[in-house]
Amino acid sequence: MAYDPSHHLTTAAASRRREELRQECLQKGMELAQAVADALFALPPTEDREGPIVHLQAPTIRLPREKHLPRPKPPTKWELFAKAKGITKRKKNKREWDEQTQSWKRTYGYDRVNDDKDIPIIDAKSTDEPGVDPFAQRMQEKKKRVEKQEKNRLENLKKSAKVGALPSHIQLAAKALPITGTKADLPKKSRKEDLESVAGMASSATASGGKFDEKLPGEKPPKHPGKHRKFLPVAEGKGMGNLEKQQNDKILNSLLARNSDEQLDVGKAITMYKVKKEKQRRKDKGMSSKSDKLKAQKKPLKKSSKKKA
Amino acid sequence: MVASIRVPKTKRARRELLKHAPKLVETGKKTLILHGTKTSAVLNSVLSDIYHLKRDNAVKYTKKNDNIRPFESGGESSLEFFSLKTDCSLIVYGSHSKKRPNNLILGRTYDHHIYDLVEVGVENYKSMASYVYDKKLAPKLGSKPFFAFIGEHFESAEELKHLKEVLLDLFKGEVVENLNLAGVDRIYVCTAISPTTVYMMHCALRLKRSGTSIPRMELVEVGPSMDLVVRRHRLPVESLKKEAMKTAEHAKKVKNVTKDPIQGRLGKVYMPDQQVGKLTLTNDIKGLKRERREAKKNKEQSKKQKVDAE
Numbered sequence: 001m002a003y004d005p006s007h008h009l010t011t012a013a014a015s016r017r018r019e020e021l022r023q024e025c026l027q028k029g030m031e032l033a034q035a036v037a038d039a040l041f042a043l044p045p046t047e048d049r050e051g052p053i054v055h056l057q058a059p060t061i062r063l064p065r066e067k068h069l070p071r072p073k074p075p076t077k078w079e080l081f082a083k084a085k086g087i088t089k090r091k092k093n094k095r096e097w098d099e100q101t102q103s104w105k106r107t108y109g110y111d112r113v114n115d116d117k118d119i120p121i122i123d124a125k126s127t128d129e130p131g132v133d134p135f136a137q138r139m140q141e142k143k144k145r146v147e148k149q150e151k152n153r154l155e156n157l158k159k160s161a162k163v164g165a166l167p168s169h170i171q172l173a174a175k176a177l178p179i180t181g182t183k184a185d186l187p188k189k190s191r192k193e194d195l196e197s198v199a200g201m202a203s204s205a206t207a208s209g210g211k212f213d214e215k216l217p218g219e220k221p222p223k224h225p226g227k228h229r230k231f232l233p234v235a236e237g238k239g240m241g242n243l244e245k246q247q248n249d250k251i252l253n254s255l256l257a258r259n260s261d262e263q264l265d266v267g268k269a270i271t272m273y274k275v276k277k278e279k280q281r282r283k284d285k286g287m288s289s290k291s292d293k294l295k296a297q298k299k300p301l302k303k304s305s306k307k308k309a
Numbered sequence: 310m311v312a313s314i315r316v317p318k319t320k321r322a323r324r325e326l327l328k329h330a331p332k333l334v335e336t337g338k339k340t341l342i343l344h345g346t347k348t349s350a351v352l353n354s355v356l357s358d359i360y361h362l363k364r365d366n367a368v369k370y371t372k373k374n375d376n377i378r379p380f381e382s383g384g385e386s387s388l389e390f391f392s393l394k395t396d397c398s399l400i401v402y403g404s405h406s407k408k409r410p411n412n413l414i415l416g417r418t419y420d421h422h423i424y425d426l427v428e429v430g431v432e433n434y435k436s437m438a439s440y441v442y443d444k445k446l447a448p449k450l451g452s453k454p455f456f457a458f459i460g461e462h463f464e465s466a467e468e469l470k471h472l473k474e475v476l477l478d479l480f481k482g483e484v485v486e487n488l489n490l491a492g493v494d495r496i497y498v499c500t501a502i503s504p505t506t507v508y509m510m511h512c513a514l515r516l517k518r519s520g521t522s523i524p525r526m527e528l529v530e531v532g533p534s535m536d537l538v539v540r541r542h543r544l545p546v547e548s549l550k551k552e553a554m555k556t557a558e559h560a561k562k563v564k565n566v567t568k569d570p571i572q573g574r575l576g577k578v579y580m581p582d583q584q585v586g587k588l589t590l591t592n593d594i595k596g597l598k599r600e601r602r603e604a605k606k607n608k609e610q611s612k613k614q615k616v617d618a619e
Contacts, residue, residue: 018433021502025459025510026528029498032457033514033526041490041523051491063478064545064553066338066398067331068420085589154314169326171315 071165076156116142196220329396333557337483341397343370345377345404352403352411354436358533359401361437362480362511364450368395377402379414380541385423393421399479409540415475419553425545427468427475432536442529446513448495453482455493455514460501468539469501476509496528502536510534 045052075083082088098105098113105113122134160166199219203210215221232243257265317323342360344352360369370391378384379402388400400416411431417424448454456477463469480497498510511532516524545553567575590597 021500021508022510022530022534025498025500025508026512026530028459028500029457029496029510029512030526030528032459032498033455033496033528036455036457037493037516037526038523040488040493045490048489051489053487053489055487056485061474061477062554062556063474063481064417064419064424064550065335065555066417066419067335068552069555069557070331070333085591157314167327168330169317169323173313173315 068164071163073160073165073167074163077152335484337366338399338478339395339397340367340399340401340479341370341391341395342367342401342403343374343377343391344402346373346375347405348403349405349411351431351434352405352413355411355413355431355434355533355535356401356403358437362532363482366483368397379416379423379426380428380543388416389418389421389423392418401479412540413537415479417475417478419545419549422549424549424553425471425475426541426543427472427539428541429472429537429539432538434535435533437531437533440531442513442531446494446515446529447531448513449492451482452492452494453485453488454480455496456480457496457498458501459499462501462504463499466501466504468505468542469507471542471544472507472537472539473499495532498528505539507537507539508534509537 040054043054043056045054047053092107094107095104096107096113097103098118100114100118105111105115107113116135116138119135119138122138124134128134157166157170157172161172166172199216200210200221203213206213232247317326340359340363342356344356348356356369360367374387376384377387379388388402392398392400398418398421400414400418402414402416404412404414406412409428409430411434412428413431414426414428416426458473463473476497476499493516494514496512496514498512500508502508510530511534512528513531515527515529517527519525565576569575
C-alpha cells in the first residue's frame with residue numbers, strides 16, 4: 001500500500017469534470033503502484049514453478065483481531081490427579097486378545113474385549129444376597145459409572161467455560177429445573193406428530209368442526225375426525241352377525257375373568273394351541289418345499305395366556 | 310437433568326464448528342452482506358458487486374431484515390447473532406431511505422460484538438458490468454490487492470482515517486507471509502476529494518516489460534467505482550480497542566537461554582523446593598523395589614541357614 005499526502009484537490013479542482021478527476025486518479029494510482037512494485041520486486045525471490053515468491057516483511061499498519069486470543073484450557077480433574085500421581089499416558093492397541101471368547105477383539109466399540117454380554121456364568125460369592133441378579137447388578141454398576149463420568153465431564157466443561165476456554169464445538173445449555181416444580185413442568189419441545197395434528201385439533205374447536213376451513217398447502221386432514229365412540233346400528237342388517245350379543249359377551253367375559261380365581265382361560269388357551277399347531281404344520285410343509293433363505297423368517301406372535309388378577 | 314452439553318451430531322458439523330475457534334495468528338475475516346427493508350437498484354448492485362469481489366469468504370443474505378439499526382443501542386443484536394452463526398467479523402449492511410439515500414454501513418465485530426461502524430453514502434456509482442476491457446486482464450478471485458490512498462485528508466480527517474482502516478480490512482483478503490509476484494493483478498485506488506468523500510476505483514494491474522527486472526505498472530479500470538460520502542461513524546471503545554490490538558508476539562519470548570560461544574546454548578536449572586513429606590508414593594518406585602527384593606533375599610538366606618542348622 002502507498003499513499004501520497006502531498007497532492008490535494010481544492011474545491012475549484014473538485015468542480016472539474018469527472019473524467020479529468022478519473023484520469024488524474026489513474027495517473028496518481030499508477031505512480032503509487034509503481035512505487036509499491038519497486039519495493040516488492042526488490043525483495044529476494046525464491047523461484048517456484050508458479051512464479052517468483054517473496055517473503056513479505058511484517059505489516060506496519062496494525063488491524064484489530066476478530067476474536068480474542070485463545071485462552072489456555074484449565075486442566076481437568078483427571079489431569080490434575082494424574083499429574084499429582086505421576087501417571088503418564090500409555091498407548092493402547094486397537095485390537096486385544098479376549099480370553100473369554102478366545103478371539104481378537106477391539107478395545108472399545110462394537111465387538112469389544114471384556115464385554116458384559118460375553119460372560120456366560122458368574123460364580124456366586126458368599127457375600128451375595130439370594131434374590132439379586134448379578135448380571136443386572138453389573139449393568140447397574142456400569143450405568144452408575146457412566147453417569148459419574150458424564151457428571152465429571154460436565155463439571156470440567158463448566159470450569160473451562162468460566163475461564164472462557166470452552167471448545168468451540170460444544171455448547172452448554174442452561175437446562176436447570178425451575179425453582180418450584182418437577183421435571184414434568186419443564187417446557188417440552190413439541191414433537192413432529194403433535195405439530196402436525198395441532199391444526200386439526202384447533203379446527204375442531206370451530207362451530208362447523210373445521211369442515212369448511214381453508215387448508216394450507218401441506219396440511220394433513222385430522223386423524224379421528226368427529227367420532228370417538230362406535231355405536232351399534234339400531235336395525236341390524238343381514239349377514240352382520242349378532243353384534244349386540246358379541247358386545248355384551250365381551251364385557252361380561254372381561255368382568256368375569258377379572259374376578260375369577262382361575263388363572264387360565266381354557267378356551268383361549270385351546271385356540272392358541274390350535275393356531276400354533278396349524279402354523280407349525282404350514283411352516284414344515286413350506287420348509288420341505290422351499291429353501292430357508294428365500295422365505296422371510298416369521299416370528300410367532302407372543303400372547304400371554306395369563307390374565308392378571 | 311436433560312442433557313446440558315450440546316455437541317454436533319455429525320463429524321462434518323463438528324469440523325465446521327472447530328473452524329470457528331479463535332486462532333493465535335488470524336488468517337482472514339469473513340464478510341456478511343445483508344440489507345434492510347428498503348434498497349434501491351444502485352444499492353443492490355453495490356452489494357452484489359462487493360459479494361463478487363469477495364466471493365470465497367463472504368456470505369450474502371437475500372431476505373429483508375427490518376429490525377437492524379446498527380447505530381442504536383438495541384438494534385445490533387440481530388447483527389451480532391448473524392455474525393455468531395456465520396462466523397463473520399465484517400458486516401456490510403445496505404439500506405435506502407429518503408433521509409439517507411443509498412446508505413451502506415460497514416461494520417467490524419470483535420468476539421461477535423460490534424467493534425466499530427462507518428456509515429457511507431454511495432454516489433456516482435458505476436457497476437462492474439459497465440466496464441469494457443480485455444477479459445484476459447481481469448483480476449483473479451482471491452488475489453492480494455495493492456492499495457493506493459491519495460490525498461492528505463486521509464491523515465487529517467478523523468472519519469477518513471477510520472474509513473481507510475475499514476476499507477483495508479474489508480478488501481485485503483487473506484493474510485499471507487509469502488507472496489507470488491506473478492499473481493499481483495489488482496489495485497484499489499482511493500482518493501480523498503473532500504474531507505468527507507472518497508472516490509474509490511478498482512483497477513486491474515498490467516505488468517509490462519521494462520528494461521530492469523522491475524516491471525512497469527499499467528492500470529486498467531475494471532471494477533466498480535463509487536463516491537463514498539462518510540455520514541456517521543462510531544469508533545471502538547478504548548478498552549475493546551486495546552484488547553483487540555493485542556498480538557501473540559509477547560508469548561514467544563524465551564527466558565533463561567544464554568548463548569555461550571564455547572559451550573553453546575546454556576540454561577540454568579532451578580530445583581523447586583522438594584517437600585519430601587508431600588511426595589506421593591506409588592508401589593512401583595524403584596527404590597522400594599530394590600529394598601523389597603533385598604529383604605526377600607535376606608529372608609530366604611536366613612531360612613536356608615535355619616534349615617542347614619537343623
